[in-house]
């Protein structure tokens with residue numbers, strides 16, 4: 001037993017030493033997560049603002065100028081161009097929205113006739129297009145409403161009657177992510193993805209490397225137990241994974257203002273169980289791979305579907321039934337769920353028994369399977 | 380020689396890789412203080428035989444024994460009796476000479492005092508002392524082989540298995556390595572060396588010519604020469620035997 005612990009220690013030390021000596025490996029572990037988080041966090045920022053907008057004012061009246069000025073006052077649209085022809089700039093991708101105020105707009109408004117405003121939207125990016133459309137519609141609807149109300153009031157006053165304009169006033173309150181910022185929703189997902197990539201790939205690679213370089217031959221003739229080798233491989237990457245995970249969450253809270261409303265204990269318990277799954281998967285992959293390249297390839301076979309099914313981009317509930325069923329086998333799904341619940345909803349360990357248990361099951365299962373295969377292959 | 384005198388025994392080893400039969404009933408025995416040369420052309424099965432004797436891999440049929448024990452059992456007592464130097468690179472290139480020795484010292488379960496004594500001795504006899512800080516992948520071919528040998532000698536094995544230890548090594552280092560082997564054998568170690576060099580084979584106490592997984596002939600080099608009187612050199616003798624088998 002003392003020998004067992006000493007060999008595990010020796011492997012852990014060797015592993016850490018090699019990891020920090022290998023600049024690429026260290027980069028995968030520490031710089032990549034923060035970089036990925038930052039880039040992904042900003043890139044997947046799905047809040048639509050500063051949409052490049054072309055305005056075509058064919059009316060050239062005070063009313064039309066006023067309308068456009070107010071529309072562009074909000075941060076959603078940014079006037080980038082003025083001109084007569086909306087087609088060219090949009091085709092060239094210079095603008096995503098074009099607003100055309102036709103000649104006669106102010107006349108129509110003054111006379112109380114329906115006035116038309118043409119809005120052209122580049123639908124290449126549906127999310128952006130929908131947001132832009134919603135923004136334009138909301139603004140113009142409000143605008144019509146104001147005009148209609150003003151006119152009704154004016155008419156009523158002219159005829160000496162009191163006016164009552166019926167209105168429904170909506171007071172929305174958004175829970176958990178009140179400013180509806182997408183980074184707050186995305187960061188937990190990104191954290192799960194980053195941890196998955198880092199720990200699975202690195203573990204699989206570090207075991208496969210022993211095979212590729214032939215060092216496993218020399219190890220096998222020592223009295224070392226295969227399980228000691230495995231533990232020596234897993235422990236350092238679990239530690240480094242926890243640190244990388246903490247780093248990602250720290251960046252999330254400091255750069256993207258992600259709150260930590262729930263129990264930090266639940267967070268780390270979830271992370272630990274999740275790491276068991278990702279490290280176990282790494283071990284399992286390394287038993288199939290003969291070299292580092294195969295290990296990377298194998299890891300991505302697992303990582304891609306795991307990310308897609310995790311619900312980090314789009315909610316799992318929106319996926320087809322059978323895909324939802326498969327996603328129950330995805331540890332990333334549970335970790336994303338746990339992270340969002342803890343960070344945004346203030347959940348504690350007791351609220352998350354389900355996903356925590358699922359992670360535990362998957363983690364123990366894949367670790368056991370990986371270990372068995374590993375022992376069989378090296379013995 | 381009776382079997383009990385043999386510290387290393389291989390009995391009727393068979394090994395097949397898919398369609399390829401690597402070993403077809405190989406038997407051999409090596410006594411303490413004996414230097415045994417396993418000679419054979421590329422693909423004859425030398426590496427496979429050594430790996431099975433080292434317990435890195437199991438045979439399909441037959442068995443290997445180290446001092447009467449099964450090297451496959453994983454019994455630490457057997458492992459500590461065994462030194463094995465693989466044909467391929469098997470040390471950590473990104474670790475230094477000292478770090479490699481220290482790591483394998485721990486894996487071989489040596490206590491601190493034993494390890495530092497062994498380290499001193501091995502660095503001395505391999506003359507690697509000056510290169511303690513050098514990364515293993517920055518060593519020359521010969522120095523690398525010496526380091527690998529030092530690592531396999533750490534547990535003071537009774538049986539040493541070396542797979543082409545002088546492949547890619549310059550003549551000076553080759554001579555040094557062989558001088559080292561003779562010292563080890565002198566001290567009572569049983570050593571098996573695989574080699575493709577006939578001059579090396581000639582220096583062994585006994586040689587076995589392995590061809591397509593079987594021994595074509597086995598014995599002391601001088602005796603084999605005498606028995607097959609018409610060969611001018613040892614090399615001719617072996618080439619003739621291989622040609623005859625084909």
Ligand SMILES: Nc1ncnc2c1ncn2[C@@H]1O[C@H](COP(=O)(O)OP(=O)(O)OP(=O)(O)O)[C@@H](O)[C@H]1O
Nearest residue numbers: 396399400401419420421422423424425426427428
């Ligand atoms: N792991 C393996 N998988 C498949 N075939 C193998 C494996 N190891 C060895 N072989 C095959 O078994 C035969 C014997 O190989 P082995 O490596 O034992 O020969 P060798 O005498 O050591 O040759 P060399 O001088 O090239 O090192 C060869 O035909 C080889 O291709």
Ligand SMILES: [Mg+2]
Nearest residue numbers: 425426427466
């Ligand atoms: Mg070989």
